[in-house]
Amino acid sequence: MILPLIKQNIKSCIRPLLIVWAVIMMYTAIIVYMYNPQFSRMLTEYQKIMPGIMDAMGMSGAAENLVQWMGIYLYGFIMTAFPMIFSIIAANSLMMKYIDSGSVCALLTSGRTRRQIVLTQAACAVVFVLVLFALSTAGGVVCARIMFGGQLDINLYIQLNFSCMLMQLMVMCVSFAAACFSSETKQFCTFGAGLPVAFYIADMAANMGGKAENIKYLTPYTLFDAAKITAGESVAVQNALMAVISLALVRGAAVYFEKRDLSV
């Protein structure tokens, strides 16, 4: 770990992290506020009238309690989209920016190995996602406590966030690996930003059901299954799979970064 670099990473990522967290908190507050078992039943009616749209947003199924409500309306869209945006921004400022601008030479000539550099950046990327989810989870618990007392099943809520975090770590690793493999921002945009967004859209399409459902095998996002978690079913296999994919991506990225040419 390279301390001055970590300090610099915090400086460059703290602002997007806090902004994304603020947006998440805003939606969390609104969605918790809107929770009301009767309203929930009404929304279930909506789903019957216009199934396509609600399904695409990942907002399907009936909520019988607060954690299921949040699972449908918060983790169907907000918690999949916004941390992804943060991941793309962070991968860009932790790795791509240095390579594209050539300032990576300042890191390479500082008397550190390439492995130290790439692992420091990867560790920071992972920790930032962890922090974002820790803050969001805490915020969600506080919101629920203020508005609905002890109605939130904290245990399931934490499991929900843990699994969602693993999914977002996977997104971060896709983006980070893309940065390690790219020489220019253009390539990074195609793979580091393009792939996560494509996966996301594929996930939305898969949610529409019908024939499109098979698309779910093309996107790793389906490994995060909010409905299953809030129903109390185990997602240990999915979680393990997401962790393994993330590790493999970081490892591949680090190995490549150690060997690659950096024409700076």
Place this chain on the structure above:
Amino acid sequence: MNRIEVENLTKDYKNGRGIFGLDFSVGRGEVFGYLGPNGAGKTTTIRCLMGFIKAGGGSCRINGMDCFEHSRQIHKNVGYLPGEIALINDMTGRQYLKFIREMKGIKDSRRQKYITDLFELDDSGKIKKMSKGTKQKVALAAAFMGQPDILVLDEATSGLDPLMQNRFVDLVLEEKKRGRTIFMSSHIFEEVEKTCDRVAIIKDGRLVSVESMAALATKKQKSYTVLFKDRRRAAAFASKAPFAVEKVQGARVHFYAGQNPGPVLAAVARADPVDIEIKSQSLEELFLHFYKEGDR
């Protein structure tokens, strides 16, 4: 022991681009100039030396260690100035230098202060807004701040005004006195002439020559222009001259000659000239001659 050793170094970028079979070495305490026109392969060579790119063939070593495999140990003792200045744009100059100091673990900032004062650098502004010359000064401060034993400088004076170019020459001479080894690429003949012990000339990725400055100086030719009373005498002198005559223009005869001018001057004296003009070939003219030689 040689500080830098390059053996048969090759990096082929296809279409005749890249560097091919470079061989040279730089001794301890030597200032080594690396000259060549744009696109000759200077920066590519330096990227190999810094371990940014892996040699396609051959090897390069600094302090006996492979430049790619041992870049960490090598960089602990090397100051590097990139050819394409790439600083961290959203920092101020001062923040950047502090960041580099911390990254390299340099506790003492006096040397940095000395360099920034020498180049009259105002490091308070955002790097994004700095002029090219100011960025260059920041990069110079970053390269020299750690008092490294080896300096690798890629076109160090690009963007600097003539006054600052002179300060740079002084700085290099000062470092040379302290026994530092300096490898500098350049296409400015004057700074090379003033600072370097040896120069390599590279063209189209291949070394054209590696020579000491002293040896180069002996290669410098003198240009003679001799004026005679009339055309007839000029033609007669040209036909009998014991050396190659460049051209005869009316009553004027032009030719080049090297060291030991005795016989030349004797022949001229015997022909009873009206006037004579002798000019030293500049190093620049000599280099341009080498550049052209590479074309053949």
